[in-house]
Amino acid sequence: MTQKPLHETAPDIAGAEPVVQRRYKDPRFPLDRDVIVPQLIRRRAAEHPDRVFAVFDDGSTWSYGDLATRVWRRANGLIEAGVLPGEYVSSWLPTGPAAIxxxxxxxxxxxxxxxxxxxxxxxxxxxxxNLAESKVLVAHIELLERLKGLHLKHLKTIVVVGVGAVDLPGYTVLRWEDVTGDARCPSTVDGLHVWDDMTLILTSGTTGPSKGVRCSYLNHYVDSKNTLHPSITGDDRFFLCVPMFHVGGTKSTYAMLQKGGSVAVTQGFSTSTFWSDVRRLEVTTCFLMAAMTMFLLKQPERPDDADNPLRTALTGPMPENIDEFSNRFGVQLYSNFAMSEMPAVFRTELNPDPALFKSCGKAVDPENYEARLVDAHDQEVPVGEIGELIVRHAWPWALNSGYKGMPEATAAAWRNGWFHTGDAHYRDEDGNYFFVDRFKDTLRRRGENISSMEVEAEVMSHPAVAHAACIGVLSEELEEEVMVCVVLKDGHHLTPTELVDFLQPRLPYFMIPRYIDFRSELPRTPSFKVEKFRLRKTGITQSTWDREASGMRVRREKLQQTV
Incomplete structure (x- = not known):
């Protein structure tokens, strides 16, 4: 298959839109063309083919017409490669044109x-x-070496993005430029429903490996209404500098497509170039983790700090110095509470009262989206008392559709007809909700959810380790750092640096512990369960080794080829 030139006229790009018909008996459900990604693309390309959808780091742009043509060609190429409706296609790509x-x-x-x-x-x-059961993987060429030696039960075809030789015996290898087909909208587009799975997003496990969250088209539609502040419209441009393997990337991109807006796409966040990128790419709204706001505030002040097009930024958690950030950069901040499994249920106003900076807001849509704080028996707790947040929505399929291949985990999370978040909150008398802690055994570092169990499993695979417990300790950037408490086997010796060297080929960089504490024993209950609350309470001690302080740095592997 050869690459064909882009069509230049809207009818060829978009095709003829079918007559709009309501397919669902429930009158609350929106139209397919307002929800389902390829139908949204077809609609936008027909309505305004020349409007910009994406601006890239190299200065290139895609109009909605360009987007439609590229998507139809890629879809038809994937179909020719054997992809069937309802199957999962794994994507192992950095944020950029190929990922989109x-x-x-x-x-x-x-x-x-x-x-x-x-x-x-x-x-x-x-x-x-293996969890995705994907027969087809689209992957960056520089990542392929990691596939060797893995037992991949379902994978048959690898679509390679990037230049270079490929040595992957046992797989059908296709080149990205060859997986392209006709520029007409495929018939599969009109076979989709709002309740069909759109994405499978991996999130950290608690008592087992990471879970795959099944997210429908309607789930993303509801989130687009709840997450972004109502002031954000189709005239805005969102800064897509976050990974597209997290909901932060998929849901923000979907929201701008749904609004008819645009995205500015770079491979990642950079403190030193953030504001120049914002000005160059004409960004008006974005997402900033709390650590990002602190990094930006620590930069030397400049007289033109507020001279930028950024108007609003979603942040989480909300930094204490809201006014300092807002006044210096001319940006209004707001926050919310959402998860991979659920759209935002709470949202703050722009630049909320600094006295409420710890709040994640009030209920966004209480008429349709219910939230309760409950005890261990799902009994609602009084105002001011801490309870687990549980939610449900009046629209079926608005929340997650369960965990793929994990019926027990799905049933446990959805017990009594409510989705149990595993997160502790309390509510004040004015209806403001405050996140307190996690009941589930996970932690979060720089936007990455980390399963304690997965870290512990790799630590305990070292022949010198008898027991290990992984916890999160608060860092100076208001997020968690990974700490492991380790008990060695009798007669064995192990240094912190040796343990880190052992873990680096086995764990992603963000899961490598910063703090290591060797102990003679771990605190346990009578049933031998590790009492992690005691470890968290003790935290860092004089005997705790700090990888950063020792000068031992662990960095993310940077891909050289831009795709």
Whole structure:
């Protein structure tokens, strides 16, 4: 197959839109063309083919017309490669043009987009690909070496993005430039429903390996209404500098497509170039983790700090110095509470009262989206008392559709007809909700959810380790750092640096412990369960080794080829 030139006229790009018909008996459900990704693309291309959808780091742009043509070609190429409706296509790509084409093309082929974390390796990578049951993987060429030696039960075809020789015996290898087909909208687009899975997003496990969250088109539609502030419209441009293997990337991109807006696409966040990128790419809104706001505030002040097009930024958690950030950079901040499994249920106003900076807001849509704080028996707790947040929505399929291949985990999370978040909150008398802690055994570092169990499993695979417990300790950037408490086997010796060297080929960089504490024993209950709350309470001690302080740095592997 050869690459064909882009069509230049809207009818050829978009095709003829079918007559709008309501397919669902429930009158609350929106129209397919307002929800389903390829139908949204077809609609936008027909309505305004020349409007910009994406601006890239190299200065190139895609109009909605360009987007439609690229997506139809990619979808037809994937169909020719054997992708069937309802199947999962794994994508192992950095944020960029190829990742967007793969996602939208997969959906247009009637399939489900299953992105994989770029840092995955070893058993985590094997689990992610086997969980998705993908027959087809679209991958950056510089990542392929990590596939060797893995037992991948379903993978048959690898679409390679990038230049270079490929040595992967046992797989059908196709080149990205060859997986392209006709520029007409494939018939699979009109076979999709709002309740069909759009993405499979991996999230950290608690008592087992990472879970694959099944997210429908309607789930993303509801999130687009709840997450972004109502002031954001189709005239805005979102800064897509976050990974597309997280909901932060998929849901923000979907929201701008749904609004008819645009995205500015770079491979990642950079403190030193953030504001020049914002000005150059004409960014008006974005997402900033709390650590990002602190990094930006620590930069030397400049007289033109506020001279930029950025108007609003979603952040989480909300930094205490809201006014300092807002006044210096001319940006209004707001926050919310959402998860991979659920759209935002709470949202703050722009620049909320600094006295409420710890709040994640009030209920966004209380008429349709219920939230309760409950005890261990699902009994609602009084105002001011801490309870687990549980939610449900009046629209079926608005929340997650369960965990792929994990019926027990799905049933446990959805017990009594409510989705149990595993997160502790309390509510004040004015209806403001405050996140307190996690009941589930996970932690979060720089936007990455980390399963304590997966870290512990790799630590305990070292022949000198008898027991290990992984916890999160608060860092100076208001997020968690990974700490492991380790008990060695009798007669064995192990240094912190030796343990880190052992873990680096086995774990993603963000899961490598910063703090290591060797102990004679771990605190346990009478049933021998580790009492992690005691370890968290003790935290860092004089005997704790700090990898950063020792000068031992662990960095993300940077891909050289831009795709």
């Amino acid at each position: 084409e793969t996602w939208f093309g997969t959906n247009a082929a009637g399939a489900v987009y299953a992105p994989v974390n770029l840092s995955y390796k070893g058993s985590l990578l094997e689990h992610a690909l």
